[in-house]
Amino acid sequence: MKICRNIKLFALLFLILSAYSINASYAVHSGRLEYNSVLFDYSKFNTAKIKKDADLYFELFLKSEAGEMKNTYLYAAMSKYYLLTKAAPSKIEPYVQLGRIYDYINKPRLAKENFSRAKNINSESPFTNFYFGEFYFKRRDYKKALKHYNVAYNNGYNNNYELNLRLATIYEKFADLVNAKKFYEVSYSMKPDTEIQQKIQLLNELNYDKTEYYHSIRE
Structure with missing residues (x-):
């Protein structure tokens, strides 16, 4: 009976440790960056530093030639912007930048999802609407592109x-x-x-x- 209880206890401990191991990591699944929010106290993060790093990596990605380093900069920027969406969820820019990144790597569903989240925060943001317009222009959906471009134009991007x-x-x-x-x-x-x-x-x-x-x- 005691042996049986020990086996059950060991099995339970194994499951707990396994779950912790899985939750403690992050990964890119089908182009989507995923973190387990339970393990991070995002309020403690230095959002200014994260944004500075994210913007730097994104700029390096845009300027670098195709190759391994370009991908390294891309995913570094992606991870930083993702953290910002958790640490400062009311900010528009991280969602827009993620939308642009997903567009670059040909993940239109995820790109559109992030642009839409930014629109939900502020539907008249010229920054959001310009790049959402770019998303549709690239796909030759000119009516939708024009809709977003006009919002950007009328809100400071004229x-x-x-x-x-x-x-x-x-x-x-x-x-x-x-x-x-x-x-x-x-x-x-x-x-x-x-x-x-x-x-x-x-x-x-x-x-x-x-x-x-x-x-x-x-x-």
Whole structure:
């Protein structure tokens, strides 16, 4: 009887230790970074330091050539931003940055999930809406991209060069010549470029709806 009790006690202890071992780790499953929140007191974390490190790793990832180090920077940034979503869950930037990272590694569901979480915190954030717009622009879903770009534009990003150029491109694809020309001209005023200048001239000169150009840019 005593032996039986000892066996049961040993089995229970083994299960507890096994569970602890599993919970004490983190992993990337199908591109998703997972931590066990029970084991961390996130309120004790230095969020400013974590953010600084996360931003540095993300910047290094963007600047580095393809290879092992690029992936190292990517997953280092991912883990830091994930910690920030736990330590400072009301902050938008970590979710947006995770969304961008998941987009880079072709995990659209996870990217969209993180962009949506950021939107739930502040639906009018220009930072969130610009990159959510980029997510849809990349996939040629121009209507959804335009929706988010317009929110970004109306909430402080009206002087963003990339955003004005994106708006010009989308309006051109929608055959809205007035707005296309308007945003190309704004983009050109911010950063003079021969290609943009030629676009403006072309829109001025073409009989738009009767040319092959009109059909080609809508594809």
